[in-house]
Amino acid sequence: MTASTVSVIIAAYNAMPYLTRCITSVADQTIGRHRLEVIVVNDGSTDGTGAELKRLSGVHPGLLRVIDQENSGGPSAPRNVGLEHARGDFVFFLDADDHLGPEALERMVRMAEDNGTDVVLGKMVGVGGRGAPASMFKRNQPRTDVFSSRVYWTLNPMKLFRRELLERHRLRFPTDLAIGEDQLFVGAAYLHASGISVVADYDCLFWVLREDEGNITRRLKGSELRLRFLPRMVDLILENVPPGPGRDHLAHRHLTVEVQQVLADQLVFEPRETQEKMLAQLAEAIEPLWHDGMNDRLSAMARLRLHLVRNRMLDELLEVVEFEKEIARSKAATPLLIEAGRAYARYPFLRDPAHPVPDPCYDVTDQLRPRHHVTGAELRGTGTLHLAGHAYLHRVETRDVTTELVLRERDSGAEYRLPVTHTATPGLGAAEDEGRFGYELAGFEAVVDVATAADGEPLPDGLWDVSLAVGAQGLSKEVRIGSKRAADVSGAASTQVVGFGETLRAVTLYTTKPYGNFTLDLGERKHAVLPHLGVRDIRWAADAPTELEVTGRCTLAGCPDGALVVELRDGTGDTAVAFPSQRVPASPDGEFVVRLPVSALPAGVWCGRLRIGQWALPLPRLDPRLPPAKWRRRGLPWYAKPAPDGGGRFALRVARTDLVKGLLGRLPLR
Template sequence: MAVPTVSVIVAAYNAMPYLTRCITSVADQSIGQDKLEIIVVNDGSTDGTAAELERLSDAYPALMRVIHQENSGGPSVPRNRGLDHARGQFVFFLDADDYLGPEALERMVAMAEENGTDVVLGKMVGVGGRGAPTSMFRRDQPKTDVFSSRVYWTLNPMKLFRRELLERHHLRFPTDLKIGEDQMFVGPAYLHASGISVLASYDCLYWVQRDDDGNITLQTGGSEPRLRFLPRIVDVILENVPAGPGRDHLAHRHLTVEVQQLLGHVAREPRELQQKQLDRLADAIAPLWHEGLNDQLSAMARLRLHLVRHRMLDEVLELTRFEKQLAKSKVATPVLVDGGRAYARYPFLRDPARSVPDSCYDVTDQLGLRHQVTRAELHGTTLRLAGYGYLHRVATEDVTTDLVLRERDSGTEYRLPVRHTATPGLGAHEDEGAYTYEEAGFETTVDIDTAAGGAPLGDGLWDISLAVGAQGLSREVRIGSKRALDVSGTADTRVVDTTLGIRAVTLYTTKPHGNFTLDLGEKKNRVLPHLKFRESRWNASNPNELLITGRWTLGAYPDGPLTLALSNDSGATVAFPVARTAHGDTFTARVPVLDLPAGTWTGELRLSGWSFALPKIPQDLEASKWRRRGLPWYAKSASGSGGRFALLVAKTDLVKAVAGKLKA
């Protein structure tokens, strides 16, 4: 019997009517049924699940295997039993409520095989109002690990696992836990995996919110089951990950997600139980939390952990109520600005009876920075910028906003003053108008001839930032990603006359972030591609004049320096001015061949210090003919010139011409 590529394991309990779509989504996978097996364990269902499984088994006899058992009380036993029967190179755990995208398994297997990874996370999509994790699915990650990505923030088992990994480490779901059994399985799998892949560019798993809210993972059970599993997952981390940044990265998830959820359950329990559960929680997290972690945590998480560590039950309950109300509110918490720092006005801020450190409230580095560019234009040697920038929840008083130019490679930096402008009504669209920012606007002109402290800016990529300041606070942000609809992000390349001579200047937006950068000296944006030739032909009204036409897409360049230069094989040179349309983007060079000496002429278009090779003259272009001192002359495309411009000017050989006519 052929070994399947993927064994899909489904634990089913009272799964109707969702079960049918779940199984069908697997059977219809693009990877093909010959590479699949479906193992469904019916965990003592009391609805129509058993009957539907038999019907589906008859429909897919070579694909599907059904195992019936008494109810076990949770997903661990049926998942383990399915895993014991699996034969595939990979296994995928699928809840009976959910379903797969048509190409999910094929794409995930390909990613695992191409990158030699043991676990693949496929993008999850919430259905019916169910929230799905998102932070780890910002982009595809062919090969990562649990420490340098956000994969640890999703510990559900709906992923592709290499079965050899699971068997080598004897990984199974613990059967004595009602909650957290998935973390005890997925966490070690992550830690032992040779690599983890993230497939974010395709919707792999549809995570369904059941109409009856009967999803196993949504059922609660109070604080007790959570306090049973939390110390165990902490032990997994302590046993497998040495102290340091890696352990802190994993601890972050449990010190925020699990602690917050657990305290929500403690708050709903009888008073006589609350202190006991809080003490157990404090003991459980003590090995993970240390002061060095605080910089990675939000102010709310720092405050929450401080109260838990000091077992301050009344304060914990009050903070939990505050968080619950805050989640419902559309207004962000006000801040206190003091000494160049911002502190969220969470409960007990500077309350002498509680003595909670200010560091638990410090949100300076987490303040939202709102900004927009409303003008970004190059004019000669100057860049004109306008827009606004403000710190969320900080009134625009004592504004100190500056523009910052920073050369990307060298780090050279120049700060330029801006003119502060009024922005009446700004902020009214958020926080129900609780905060307004009346002086958040800015206008400035950057002259590349003087922006370097009175001297010209050197060649380089000058990233443009705004140092937004108010009330002694200052935060810096790259600008351009947020811009008005009439502000273009298209690269604008110009050739300008500066104190250092003719220079190329480009204002462009970076990819993928869309922030403005000033390119001086063609570091990324070249001038040459902005002049394109269209054709070479004889002038219809003057058949002895060669017209070379083209189009230029430069934003601007100085008057006069665009010329056509020709030279022949005898060393003679000539130059012709190039005419540009007054208000258009085309140019025309005129070459009067009557005046050219004999020889093969090559040439280029010149713009100050740049040169552009002329295109080849079409071979089928008829020769231009004229008489000079009574003798016949001609000009035509020179043969054997490859793809380069070559014009042959010569006197007609009368003997050959007569011989040719006689043969004809």
């Protein structure tokens, strides 16, 4: 199979001094120059870009293909020219301001080849204060699409495209747009692609903010420019995506990102007449995308913004935009109005009869997030879980607190709610949100007795995730707990064997991966008991020659007194004798010792195991070189020694010495 090739297309206009690093980063790609062609379209530069391209062609002979043309006024035409000349299996558009990580193209091409995808996004990193898209790069995505991921939230063209896709659909950048041309190109590519990949575990593209802020999107101002491409993006969605969740997913980006940018970055700086005109155009553009069924996807601020746009409430919009900017400057959260189990953000015009805006535009109930911190989590010896910490709803002061503990079995969904003790947390919240909110009664202490947690009955076997239903002032939100905990609160699994009447059960407190939340494992769903038990050595005790000394380890966090024993059984299975273990004082690894007084055993071949309740571990084979122990019982000689017929496991023969055999053994041979 022939290795895939890549055409890197660079549109360059007055790109010095950034151009040098850009092209060098391509020349140094680990994919190898034999798999690269670099097409640079010099779009009428006047700053020495042409001379630098000539120099770089000499530095990298055979790599660069330079095309000079008159200035076209934007990046579309030079990118299209480069695309017409491209011959690679894949195309990567790279702005002359930016540069690549050394392995970028190799990783992206491999991702496309391994998964048969048409578009690959490589992780972007902002440089010089430029913010880079991040939500789609939280993890690698070998194969996804535009509807089930966040890829649509980055519509710049610095991505890897399969050239066959672009040619099959004759995708080109529109040359009649000064900005937003990339959205139409990339959006169409996404919608037609047979799979999209995301490389998130490597910094592929370094997205540079020029010191002179010469990036084209920063040079071109005015809402009118943005309102040229937005209606066309809306048409692209309407023509290619039927009504439903898929269309709403794409619409969400434009109803939030584009609308907010038009209002805050452009429209507020324009003359009144232009503002009114552009607001009318914006309202017309978004109308096909926004319907009431989308409101659950939108933040309260987005709903408020869209309501004001739809109703052409210009003065109110200008006030809301300024309010948003003030929030961003102060980084302080907005107070809430809490009423009838709902929470409303106190944004401008809430319940203002002079500026009627419906309450749902301010409803943030579903956006409220609990915050928690665990300061204590311990499974004590009786199978009782003790928890402590604090938890509160952000921006909801802790009055009429109703927080309770929730245990939910992961597979069955069975749920039990247990009370907690509310404790004072003076000063909590003073260091955030400019001290606007106080959480003076956010503390909790909870005791979960596994024997009674199921409405007075023992908690059944299963994986019981631990949550808090954090409640105050009639509001309640559930949150898994443990991911935020004090440094001295361990997340390591702690397994105990606990007595329930005449039976023993395994109980483990552990934290899940990758989030680190607490779960109770009852019945060894994930954490077995036997790996915590082991035997290190068996030998005759130095101070008692007729006692076998068994040493081992038990790393269980707890078990009932006397439950860990060494059990010996005779060959018939009719007789069993148990000997309790004793912990070695101050042993860090749970070392124990068991003494077996073999002189009290009846005659026979004895097998052995280490046992705690229903869990048992066979004792290892005795060293055959172990000398016999000897004693007298009722005046007759007895012995105990390793038996040769143990089948590789512990076998101890206890017997009375045969005096005749012993005597014959001492007679000299004739």
